[in-house]
Amino acid sequence: MITRRHVLGTVGGGAALAVSGLKFSTADAAGIALTPGVPAGLDSVAAMEALPGKKPLIRLSDRPPNYESPLEYFRTPITPNDQFFVRYHLSDIPEIKAESYKIAVGGDGANGQAEITLDDLKKMPIFEVVAVNQCSGNRRGLSRPHVPGVEWGYGAMGCAHWKGARLKDVLDKVGLKKEAIEVSFNGADGPAYDKTPDFIKSIPVWKAIEETTLIAYEMNGQPLPHLNGFPARIIVPGWTGTYWMKHVITINALTKPQGGFWMNPAYRLPLGKFPLVARFTSQEYAPNTPITEIVVNSLITSHRDGDKVKPGKVTVGGIAWDGGYGIRSVDVSTDGGRTWSSAILGQDVGRFAFRPWSFELFAKRGKNTVMINATNKIGQSQTSELIFNPAGYNNNVMQNISLMAR
């Protein structure tokens, strides 16, 4: 059964509740620079396109909307709202009015139930955090072999200054039972077809009550853009975007693991392949485990692979980030990884944020290579070889670009 909203959105055209807000203004296939290494088929469908209220993003699919930020948008440690990527699994995305917005809080792991309005949220103690929101599948398109899914390049991520209430304070309104093991979230968006599993996610209670886990209603000093979760979304600093539920309308404390497609088999990593500190043990069923924290990573944003430069001094720069341990160093190699030198780290705006870095190299005439490797404060660094996994997650292979000096 196609949902009523979907029928309205398609037959009604202009009513378009299912895809509201997605009236496009510009599309430019010529000006697009895809991340080197993504599947060739993307060339025929990707385009630069400005969603309402957004600067042009790289469109990978418009229904559901999946748009990544081009490399140039990562030249500042904070990603402006109008440059922030958009990612949905399901295409029925209602516009929600702030006045009628409510979050239902409860579940079998809670002592009671509550309804929380946007005003209620805003009256609660305010907390702020600067944090990277990175899609679990960022860089999936660079997997070798390629794996099916949305074929993201470098740009399914952004770093924003989030403001809202602590999830813990909201949970305190209903009271957690001591048997509660997980807290689950549902958003207002849903599937086009009612047999498609709704997108419901959970996190462990210990993560839900961390002081940095928020229900955010502001992003970089503004209300959240519609396609980034207005009126409010969950913020789980350090963990990948799959848990950052947009348009959150239901929060349940649970005494049993959350089921459903989006918890298992989706969003899973082979057990033992990645050096994860944060484990989601109530959801660990061999042979895999839920993706949790963001792996340490870095990106060159000053130049693209193959860019031309002048021989002599060239300043290369970019960003580094991780799951919240903080960046200790970024090292640069101009000889393919034989020798390494430290980059200069820029302003530290928080352990969950993009950390800028820069490095001055001497470009010789001809081809120069620049390879980068970030290390975090618990000693984790990037990998030189891809750790292959079927969903293409956690790709933190050191970037290695060429610069042509002449």
Add this chain to the structure above:
Amino acid sequence: MRTLAVVIFAALITLPAAADETPVQLKKADGLDRVEANCQACHSLSYIAMNSPFLNAAGWDAEVTKMIKAFGAPIDEADAKAIADYLKKNYGG
């Protein structure tokens, strides 16, 4: 008359594509009508081109099965086969 009927039918089966989305023209070949009639009820057809050309025959079979079994797509057996054949022939790798 027959032509008119075909045109009307074509208009009906492509309705699920939202009115304001960028049309995606996939390769014209046998089975494309089944792809258009089924797949774009839930997602734009860019997913197909984006996921090419690297899936082999088993890979495309698995994707069609996933849409039916995991996502509940109401695709009958004949259409599922026609769609999988189309994808393997035109977007296989």
